[in-house]
Amino acid sequence: MEESPRGRGRQVRSRKARDLKGGIALRDTIYRAALEGISDAAGKLHIGPESLREAVRVEPSGFTVIFTVDASDSMGSVERLAAAKGAALYLLSQAYVRRLKVGMVVFRGESAYTVLEPTSSLSLVRRQLAALSIGEATPLAAGLVKSRELALQVLDRDGSGTALIAVLTDGEANVPLTRGRMTHEELYEMAPSLVHPRIRYLFLDTSPGEPGALIRRLAAQTGGRYLHLNTGESGDLIKALKGQKG
Structure with missing residues (x-):
């Protein structure tokens, strides 16, 4: 320490x-x-x-969870949105038990933005989740960059703290950071730059059917964990988040 x-x-x-x-x-x-x-x-x-x-x-080292939520049009189905909110609420319950701070970044359209600075008032996070509106394109790269920036701000204030960036998305990225770039190619190239010794990643894939290759590969490149959420049963969702087999 x-x-x-x-x-x-x-x-x-x-x-x-x-x-x-x-x-x-x-x-x-x-x-x-x-x-x-x-x-x-x-x-x-x-x-x-x-x-x-x-x-x-x-000083006690803090642990901060940053929800990075896909609010694009492709997340508009009831099942996908329910999976994302269910996963976030489960993680939020764990944060409450452990007295962690939680922040939230949302990405859609052409950019990503911080909707909630890290706070210990978890009721604010619940309200932001409940009010989440869906629409437009999927700028996943912007969401990852914005979340890392927010995490670094937190770590600058806490010299021994750590952060978890929990990305909730269906992986249908279609807006690059640099105009004209191939979206997936750009994401794969930028992934190593997201790595930081005090930042962990958790990618929660809400895509239907087979797990998405993009999100799985990003998890591997950042040293993070990948989970393909079962959108059918809440019990299966919790098992997945706990790392259990269904």
């Missing part, structure tokens, strides 16, 4: 005093002075600068 730059959090060790940003490590300071046998003329323990120890502290 990284040392808190603000000198906050729990003490994990002590060291010779520098700037006392983390405060005095009193027990270790007394121990050091006693070990060195430094006392005054009256025999009282003397604690001088050479014995002073300061606390090295770390």
